[in-house]
Amino acid sequence: MANNGREPVIVGVADAPLQDGMVPDGQNPLQIQAHAARRALAEAGLRFEDVDGLLTAGTWGIPGPGNLMALTVGEYLGIRPVFMDGTQIGGSSFEAHVAHASLALQAGYCEVALITYGSTQRSQRARSLAGRGESLTLQYESPFGLPTPVGAYAMAAQRHMHEFGTTSEQLAEIAVATRKWAALNPAATLRDPLTLANVLASPMIASPLHLLDCCLVTDGGGAVVMTTAERARDLKSRPIHVRGYGETLTHATIASMPDLTLTGAERSGRIAMEMAGVTHGEIDVVEIYDSFTITVLLTLEALGFCARGEGGAFVSGQRTAPGGDFPLNTNGGGLSYAHPGMYGLFVLIEAVRQLRGESGERQVPDAGIALAHGTGGVLSSTCTCILSRD
Amino acid sequence: MAYEKPLPLVNEESRPFWEGCKRHQLVLQHCRDCGAYVYYPRALCKACHSDRLHWEPVSGEGTIYSYTVCHRPAGPAFKGDVPYVVALIELKEGPRMLSNIVTDDPESVRIGQVVRVTFDDVTEEITLPKFVAIG
Numbered sequence: 001m002a003n004n005g006r007e008p009v010i011v012g013v014a015d016a017p018l019q020d021g022m023v024p025d026g027q028n029p030l031q032i033q034a035h036a037a038r039r040a041l042a043e044a045g046l047r048f049e050d051v052d053g054l055l056t057a058g059t060w061g062i063p064g065p066g067n068l069m070a071l072t073v074g075e076y077l078g079i080r081p082v083f084m085d086g087t088q089i090g091g092s093s094f095e096a097h098v099a100h101a102s103l104a105l106q107a108g109y110c111e112v113a114l115i116t117y118g119s120t121q122r123s124q125r126a127r128s129l130a131g132r133g134e135s136l137t138l139q140y141e142s143p144f145g146l147p148t149p150v151g152a153y154a155m156a157a158q159r160h161m162h163e164f165g166t167t168s169e170q171l172a173e174i175a176v177a178t179r180k181w182a183a184l185n186p187a188a189t190l191r192d193p194l195t196l197a198n199v200l201a202s203p204m205i206a207s208p209l210h211l212l213d214c215c216l217v218t219d220g221g222g223a224v225v226m227t228t229a230e231r232a233r234d235l236k237s238r239p240i241h242v243r244g245y246g247e248t249l250t251h252a253t254i255a256s257m258p259d260l261t262l263t264g265a266e267r268s269g270r271i272a273m274e275m276a277g278v279t280h281g282e283i284d285v286v287e288i289y290d291s292f293t294i295t296v297l298l299t300l301e302a303l304g305f306c307a308r309g310e311g312g313a314f315v316s317g318q319r320t321a322p323g324g325d326f327p328l329n330t331n332g333g334g335l336s337y338a339h340p341g342m343y344g345l346f347v348l349i350e351a352v353r354q355l356r357g358e359s360g361e362r363q364v365p366d367a368g369i370a371l372a373h374g375t376g377g378v379l380s381s382t383c384t385c386i387l388s389r390d
Numbered sequence: 391m392a393y394e395k396p397l398p399l400v401n402e403e404s405r406p407f408w409e410g411c412k413r414h415q416l417v418l419q420h421c422r423d424c425g426a427y428v429y430y431p432r433a434l435c436k437a438c439h440s441d442r443l444h445w446e447p448v449s450g451e452g453t454i455y456s457y458t459v460c461h462r463p464a465g466p467a468f469k470g471d472v473p474y475v476v477a478l479i480e481l482k483e484g485p486r487m488l489s490n491i492v493t494d495d496p497e498s499v500r501i502g503q504v505v506r507v508t509f510d511d512v513t514e515e516i517t518l519p520k521f522v523a524i525g
Contacts (some may be wrong), residue, residue, distance in 0.1 A: 032522065052454060081465070099419075134396045134397060134398055134401040135401075136399075137430060139398035139399050139400070139401075139404060139428075140398070140404075140430045140487075140488065141488050142396040142398075143395060143396050143398055143512075143516075143518055144476055144488055144489055144490050144518070144520075145395065145456075145460065145463065145464040145465075145467075145468040145471065145474060145476060145490070146460075146464055146476045146488065147460055147462055147463065147464040150462075151458050151460060151464070151476055154458035155456040155457060155458050155477075155478060156456070158456045158457060158458060159455070159456040159501065160502065162456070162501040162502075183493045185524065203426070203461065204459075204461045205461060205462050206422065206458040206459070207459040208458075208461050209458075253488070254478070255430075255478055255486045255487060255488040256486075260455070260456055305500065378523075389489055
């Protein structure tokens with residue numbers, strides 16, 4: 001990456017406070033985004049007038065104003081950006097936004113980029129397993145009653161168990177370790193201790209995935225502010241560097257996934273790590289989209305932290321819990337912190353906080369390099385970002 | 391009683407597939423250039439992007455690549471069916487198809503089982519291709 005002062009940095013992050021998984025005062029998705037954006041900008045000492053790049057994704061207001069999401073958010077926030085990106089590739093959209101904003105900042109296409117997200121799926125009871133409409137490519141899926149998205153992830157888990165002997169206990173290790181991190185995060189929705197037996201005894205949703213293999217259903221939202229290294233010198237917050245990024249897709253509907261046990265993280269992760277020039281051993285903290293326990297296991301393998309098929313052994317013995325040798329999903333993840341539908345923004349926010357050293361009880365000592373990874377759709381899109389303190 | 395589950399929204403591209411199902415025949419697109427079978431139907435061959443695709447009857451046999459026993463329904467319309475099996479069937483001709491395994495014993499379903507298509511006439515207009523284990 002050219003060292004000309006235009007290297008992309010993150011200078012502000014904010015996530016919406018939740019009460020029992022819900023936003024206060026009946027806020028709508030636009031209000032959530034406005035409050036989060038103001039707080040993220042304030043961290044850096046920036047104002048809305050400084051924002052000239054806007055990137056946003058969500059599932060609100062469709063059909064309706066959400067069809068033209070970046071326009072609606074821009075108008076609501078009262079900004080007039082010269083760079084807009086409404087990339088919507090599911091929960092990994094925000095990692096893609098960081099990638100696209102980095103390119104725009106480096107190219108001089110904008111100076112201050114704002115990424116936003118807001119969701120009220122919990123308070124509006126909008127989450128449904130009924131999935132999506134029956135037109136076009138979904139006419140070959142919806143008639144058969146696949147609960148979406150859990151059924152697709154369940155089939156990936158089933159296949160992984162078949163090929164590699166992975167067990168439900170090994171998947172449960174991830175849920176238990178993630179809950180231990182949540183216990184250290186006052187903002188997390190679920191903080192009570194969890195055991196492997198609790199996970200295995202929870203109701204089966206779509207075999208082999210139990211209820212406690214699944215992410216929460218909450219409201220939520222947040223914002224991330226990016227600028228150039230040069231601009232950041234005059235700002236209040238400590239800039240966190242975006243060193244590498246990569247994105248890809250393998251399919252949209254689960255029947256078209258080439259290999260149910262290999263996600264696009266194999267590709268997006270390699271692109272990001274090569275761009276950053278970092279190796280696995282140099283990464284201090286890992287934040288991986290955990291829509292389901294199997295998502296984490298598949299992603300760890302595809303990113304190359306362990307060999308294919310060895311994810312179950314890798315996460316055993318609470319290796320990813322606080323005090324383990326592989327700090328993972330340190331905010332409590334989508335499994336225990338919050339999951340408003342598109343969780344990808346929160347892996348970025350937590351990675352930034354860890355690198356700034358402001359994660360309190362859950363702080364990973366001397367965290368210098370973080371990997372933040374999003375997965376969208378039904379293991380469909382993946383996007384990886386490498387962030388660093390220095 | 392009216393059928394309340396989602397039905398395919400048939401378009402000109404998909405019509406030959408659904409019409410095949412209606413006469414209890416599984417048909418797939420076949421590429422005259424590279425020989426690949428293509429599912430779901432599309433404008434260009436998935437393997438070589440040729441537009442020389444034509445429709446061909448296929449064996450209707452395959453193996454279960456993966457599956458899930460659904461204990462929570464995909465919406466209220468499927469509530470009466472739980473537990474039911476959704477599976478990815480790897481057809482003999484190559485493509486994978488998402489469908490149901492018709493069985494009284496969902497727990498008996500296994501990856502690798504040999505299956506054969508069976509047709510479920512769910513409405514006057516629409517027939518869904520489903521599968522039963524034969525091995």
